[in-house]
Amino acid sequence: xxxxxxxxxxxxxxxxxxxxxxxxxxxxxxxxxxxxxxxxxxxxxxxxxxxxxxxxxxxxxxxxxxxxxxxxxxxxxxxxxxxxxxxxxxxxxxxxxxxxxxxxxxxxxxxxxxxxxxxxxxxxxxxxxxxxx
Amino acid sequence: xxxxxxxxxxxxxxxxxxxxxxxxxxxxxxxxxxxxxxxxxxxxxxxxxxxxxxxxxxxxxxxxxxxxxxxxxxxxxxxxxxxxxxxxxxxxxxxxxxxxxxxxxxxxxxxxxxxxxxxxxxxxxxxxxxxxxxxxxxxxxx
Numbered sequence: 001x002x003x004x005x006x007x008x009x010x011x012x013x014x015x016x017x018x019x020x021x022x023x024x025x026x027x028x029x030x031x032x033x034x035x036x037x038x039x040x041x042x043x044x045x046x047x048x049x050x051x052x053x054x055x056x057x058x059x060x061x062x063x064x065x066x067x068x069x070x071x072x073x074x075x076x077x078x079x080x081x082x083x084x085x086x087x088x089x090x091x092x093x094x095x096x097x098x099x100x101x102x103x104x105x106x107x108x109x110x111x112x113x114x115x116x117x118x119x120x121x122x123x124x125x126x127x128x129x130x131x132x133x
Numbered sequence: 134x135x136x137x138x139x140x141x142x143x144x145x146x147x148x149x150x151x152x153x154x155x156x157x158x159x160x161x162x163x164x165x166x167x168x169x170x171x172x173x174x175x176x177x178x179x180x181x182x183x184x185x186x187x188x189x190x191x192x193x194x195x196x197x198x199x200x201x202x203x204x205x206x207x208x209x210x211x212x213x214x215x216x217x218x219x220x221x222x223x224x225x226x227x228x229x230x231x232x233x234x235x236x237x238x239x240x241x242x243x244x245x246x247x248x249x250x251x252x253x254x255x256x257x258x259x260x261x262x263x264x265x266x267x268x269x270x271x272x273x274x275x
Contacts, residue, residue, distance in 0.1 A: 010191020020145020
């Protein structure tokens with residue numbers, strides 16, 4: 001049951017990435033290229049996603065518990081620390097080099113571009129490395 | 134050049150948001166992809182691995198579903214410099230786990246919860262992303 005539910009959620013998320021253009025590194029890199037061929041599309045992706053999520057969370061979090069789990073598991077950390085900022089800074093450099101973040105990279109695996117096949121194993125290795133710290 | 138596509142961007146963003154809301158309504162969790170994917174890697178074990186594996190496989194299956202629905206494979210243009218892409222992947226994976234989230238966890242779910250940590254993370258990775266592209270495209274002797 002959790003497998004199938006999550007499979008459906010992942011599929012919906014992935015279709016959103018593909019429809020939005022977020023899974024196309026050329027569009028991501030052009031969004032980040034303020035001084036060049038700037039493509040503002042990604043701001044619309046973020047606006048659509050954040051507004052939908054903010055509204056949906058307001059409705060969902062009024063309920064006593066989620067439908068398929070005991071309780072809501074929300075992040076409780078509030079402080080902005082060096083680890084967060086260093087991680088985000090490195091993430092942004094990688095994002096700016098490749099035009100991929102984790103979701104779009106995974107949703108691009110099946111499209112088989114050589115750049116994706118170079119990016120994904122390295123991304124998983126980077127994740128495994130950081131988990132050991 | 135890529136074409137400015139506000140409507141498909143907005144529609145895709147809404148689908149991403151619906152998936153994030155569905156994750157909270159059903160499983161009570163944040164839809165953070167780096168968190169979901171990285172917890173499938175060692176050190177194991179993790180009690181929720183079946184759900185995580187399902188979510189990642191759903192993401193991977195998305196182009197197939199798009200192809201079945203439209204008859205066309207989704208168009209994309211991925212940089213072909215393979216050592217650079219491997220370096221990019223390493224930085225993205227390492228940075229996302231070190232910083233407790235990526236574009237989905239901090240960018241979508243965190244901003245939707247008005248989390249100050251997520252706002253700080255998003256501003257930071259946007260700035261280093263802008264600077265990296267500026268340097269790569271306009272900075273190095275061009």
